[in-house]
Amino acid sequence: MDYLLTEEQKMLKEMVANFSRAKIKPVAGEHDEKKIFPAELIKELSALGLLAVAYPEEYGGAGMDNVCYFIAMEGISRHCAATAVIISVHTLCIDLIHRFGNKRQKKKYLPDLCAGRKLGCFCLTESQAGSDAAALKTSAKRQGDNWVLNGTKQFITNAAQADIAIVFASTDPAAHKDGITAFIVEKDTSGYHVGKLEDKLGVRASSTAEIILDDCIIPEEYQLGELNKGFKIALGGLSGSRIGIAGQALGIARGAIEDSVSYAKERVQFGRPIAEFQGIKWYLAQMQTEYEAAWLLTYRAARMEDLKLPCVMEASIAKLKASEVAEFCTSKAIQIHGGYGYIKEFDVERYFRDARVTQIYEGTSEIQREVIAKYMLK
Numbered sequence: 001m002d003y004l005l006t007e008e009q010k011m012l013k014e015m016v017a018n019f020s021r022a023k024i025k026p027v028a029g030e031h032d033e034k035k036i037f038p039a040e041l042i043k044e045l046s047a048l049g050l051l052a053v054a055y056p057e058e059y060g061g062a063g064m065d066n067v068c069y070f071i072a073m074e075g076i077s078r079h080c081a082a083t084a085v086i087i088s089v090h091t092l093c094i095d096l097i098h099r100f101g102n103k104r105q106k107k108k109y110l111p112d113l114c115a116g117r118k119l120g121c122f123c124l125t126e127s128q129a130g131s132d133a134a135a136l137k138t139s140a141k142r143q144g145d146n147w148v149l150n151g152t153k154q155f156i157t158n159a160a161q162a163d164i165a166i167v168f169a170s171t172d173p174a175a176h177k178d179g180i181t182a183f184i185v186e187k188d189t190s191g192y193h194v195g196k197l198e199d200k201l202g203v204r205a206s207s208t209a210e211i212i213l214d215d216c217i218i219p220e221e222y223q224l225g226e227l228n229k230g231f232k233i234a235l236g237g238l239s240g241s242r243i244g245i246a247g248q249a250l251g252i253a254r255g256a257i258e259d260s261v262s263y264a265k266e267r268v269q270f271g272r273p274i275a276e277f278q279g280i281k282w283y284l285a286q287m288q289t290e291y292e293a294a295w296l297l298t299y300r301a302a303r304m305e306d307l308k309l310p311c312v313m314e315a316s317i318a319k320l321k322a323s324e325v326a327e328f329c330t331s332k333a334i335q336i337h338g339g340y341g342y343i344k345e346f347d348v349e350r351y352f353r354d355a356r357v358t359q360i361y362e363g364t365s366e367i368q369r370e371v372i373a374k375y376m377l378k
């Protein structure tokens with residue numbers, strides 16, 4: 001499907017594929033097993049401009065488009081989905097400051113974030129507020145010229161390493177979703193702590209932890225966007241980040257397909273490579289078909305985003321399809337590998353575990369269906 005890509009997009013795709021194969025593939029298994037945050041890789045990826053692909057050069061971004069971002073996410077995930085989710089959440093932090101920040105905030109935060117000198121995180125979820133994010137209880141109360149934040153955020157990607165957090169808090173509890181405001185919080189602020197670190201099934205090289213805000217005092221100018229418009233800000237970043245997660249899911253699926261093709265050609269049973277059996281060929285054909293369908297849906301959503309067309313439904317369709325394709329392809333990859341697919345020596349075991357979460361974060365598959373149906377029934 002490369003014919004759909006511009007020369008710049010093709011060059012980026014090749015550059016990411018080469019980096020991913022040479023630098024990410026050799027360490028991904030160990031990072032997963034030992035839960036090692038890939039700090040060196042993140043540094044190298046930022047030097048390549050991959051921590052701020054679609055953001056302006058004036059802030060240190062690569063100045064490319066959302067199709068490039070999706071291609072980069074796919075290429076990185078081809079060998080390590082955990083590295084990709086670190087970048088996805090970091091990008092979401094950049095995106096919200098870029099879209100909703102004032103001039104001073106953009107100037108202060110974007111250059112460090114785009115250059116990878118600082119890492120970002122996105123703090124919306126709480127223990128009682130997952131899919132129903134508006135049920136959050138973290139509070140922000142005025143105290144003179146400051147805001148005082150109290151509450152605990154749950155499942156925050158990059159929590160253990162992030163320097164800058166976008167935190168959503170209730171500023172008018174009675175107004176529910178119309179009483180939420182976004183804030184920029186720096187990690188050294190007193191009262192800001194990293195809480196329990198989760199031990200996860202997949203994407204284990206990325207950290208997922210609580211962020212605890214205990215009388216965390218921030219100056220009023222750290223408010224991001226308008227008062228009580230935070231929920232719209234949270235939703236505002238979702239189309240782009242869902243396209244990124246669709247790219248992540250596609251990279252995992254791609255890995256499952258490529259490893260399965262190689263294995264099927266090599267593995268001999270009944271005196272023949274298993275690739276010669278119709279049962280295996282049909283699995284491979286179905287995997288490729290599903291992958292290409294999801295790729296085209298994701299390309300469409302990214303292209304629409306670049307053309308500034310409304311694409312909330314299209315981003316949800318892409319994320320829903322790509323995440324289900326990732327699960328399908330990785331499950332079939334294990335089947336094709338037989339018993340070897342079930343042991344850690346082969347990467348498909350990791351791909352299968354990593355694929356699962358793409359149906360959960362950035363909105364579960366059920367929530368994507370809710371979004372899609374809402375647009376259909378409008």
Ligand SMILES: Cc1cc2nc3c(=O)[nH]c(=O)nc-3n(C[C@H](O)[C@H](O)[C@H](O)COP(=O)(O)OP(=O)(O)OC[C@H]3O[C@@H](n4cnc5c(N)ncnc54)[C@H](O)[C@@H]3O)c2cc1C
Pocket residue numbers: 089121122123124125127129130131132154155156157158200203208357360361362363364365366367370
């Ligand atoms: C590894 C990981 C990283 C994450 N990173 C971040 C992060 O960086 N920042 C952040 O803020 N959050 C993050 N999250 C949180 C993630 O976005 C939530 O887990 C997700 O939104 C689902 O919320 P929940 O886990 O509370 O599940 P729940 O909302 O409790 O859902 C449980 C089940 O009920 C279903 N359900 C809920 N409501 C409906 C409905 N209306 N219709 C049909 N079914 C429904 C869900 O689809 C799901 O199947 C992360 C989660 C994980 C696992």
